[in-house]
Amino acid sequence: LTEYVVIPLRKLISSLSPERIAEILSSFPCRKDEDLEYFLREMAVMYEKKHLARTSLIFERGSYTRPIAYFTIAVSSMDASGLDCDNTLRKKMNIHNNVAQSYLIGQLGKRDGAPRGLGEFAISCAIDLIKDANEKVGCRLLRLECKKALIEYYKKSGFILIGFDDEKDLYEMIKILV
Ligand SMILES: CC(C)(COP(=O)(O)OP(=O)(O)OC[C@H]1O[C@@H](n2cnc3c(N)ncnc32)[C@H](O)[C@@H]1OP(=O)(O)O)[C@@H](O)C(=O)NCCC(=O)NCCS
Numbered sequence: 001l002t003e004y005v006v007i008p009l010r011k012l013i014s015s016l017s018p019e020r021i022a023e024i025l026s027s028f029p030c031r032k033d034e035d036l037e038y039f040l041r042e043m044a045v046m047y048e049k050k051h052l053a054r055t056s057l058i059f060e061r062g063s064y065t066r067p068i069a070y071f072t073i074a075v076s077s078m079d080a081s082g083l084d085c086d087n088t089l090r091k092k093m094n095i096h097n098n099v100a101q102s103y104l105i106g107q108l109g110k111r112d113g114a115p116r117g118l119g120e121f122a123i124s125c126a127i128d129l130i131k132d133a134n135e136k137v138g139c140r141l142l143r144l145e146c147k148k149a150l151i152e153y154y155k156k157s158g159f160i161l162i163g164f165d166d167e168k169d170l171y172e173m174i175k176i177l178v
Contacts, residue, residue, distance in 0.1 A: 002115075003061040004068070006125050009048055012057070021045065024057075027066045029112045036109040040070060047072070053106055056129065058122060069110035069118050071126045076104035078143060078172075085162045092176045093141050102141040102174070103130045123157050131177060140177040145170040 012021055025044060030037045040055070047053040053074035057067040080095045093100040105126055110118045130142055146154060147170065151161055154173050163172035 004118075004121065005059050005061050005064075007057050007059060007064075009044055009055040009057060013045065013048060018045075024065060024067065028070070030109055031112055033109055036107055039072070039107050040067075044070075044072065047074075055107070056125065058110075058118075058125065067111065068114050069122045070107065071105060071109075071122050072107040073126060073130060074104045074106050075139075076102055076106075076143075078102050078141070083162050083172075085160070089160070089162075089176070093174075094139075100141055101139050102143045103133065103139060105142065105144040108144070119153075120157065127175075127177070134177050141174060142177055143172060143174045145172055147171070 012024070016024075022041075025040050028037055028040050044055045048055065053072050055070055055072040058069040059066070060068055078100045079098065080090070080093060080100045081098045083090070093102075105123075108119070108122055108126060110122065127142070134140055144154065144159070145165065145168065151171055151173070155161070157175075159173040159175045161171060162174050164170075165172060
């Protein structure tokens with residue numbers, strides 16, 4: 001059984017040269033979603049430095065030059081005015097002045113050729129990390145934006161569809177953590 005190791009990008013930045021980091025982050029081919037490839041190569045380090053978001057890299061144990069998957073989490077506010085959800089859910093979102101504070105999974109994916117199911121592992125790692133943040137600072141709303149093709153996929157991990165952003169052509173999904 002392959003063992004996976006999750007390493008915060010922050011940790012790599014503090015221990016490796018920028019050139020080495022760039023090499024590792026450039027070796028992430030993802031044909032299904034080129035934004036994912038681009039974000040890791042061009043944006044992830046800057047997001048760390050500006051404290052905009054935290055990226056975690058998943059490696060196969062012993063193979064630390066090629067990330068096999070990664071995810072990026074940020075704190076983000078959500079406009080709750082046009083949401084398609086019931087009052088029980090709205091209550092749990094702690095909406096104030098039509099805004100809900102949330103954790104956002106901004107990026108999540110695996111490299112081309114990675115085993116089936118690794119995405120689910122990445123989601124569970126992301127949720128564990130957010131539960132940790134929830135213990136320390138509160139907020140139980142988690143959200144992500146995805147393409148139509150992935151709505152059913154995220155439903156299997158307990159996400160609920162609550163809206164559609166027609167400018168971005170993406171669907172809004174949320175999960176209440178606790
Ligand atoms: C989404 C992802 C993490 C799921 O990984 P996984 O749990 O290992 O599951 P799979 O790769 O088998 O994907 C599940 C299904 O979604 C489909 N799918 C995955 N990414 C897709 C995409 N970007 N567009 C369309 N369909 C996609 C797969 O083809 C598969 O369909 P199937 O069950 O009919 O074969 C992974 O496929 C991935 O990294 N995709 C590209 C990046 C991406 O789209 N990230 C999500 C951004 S919201």
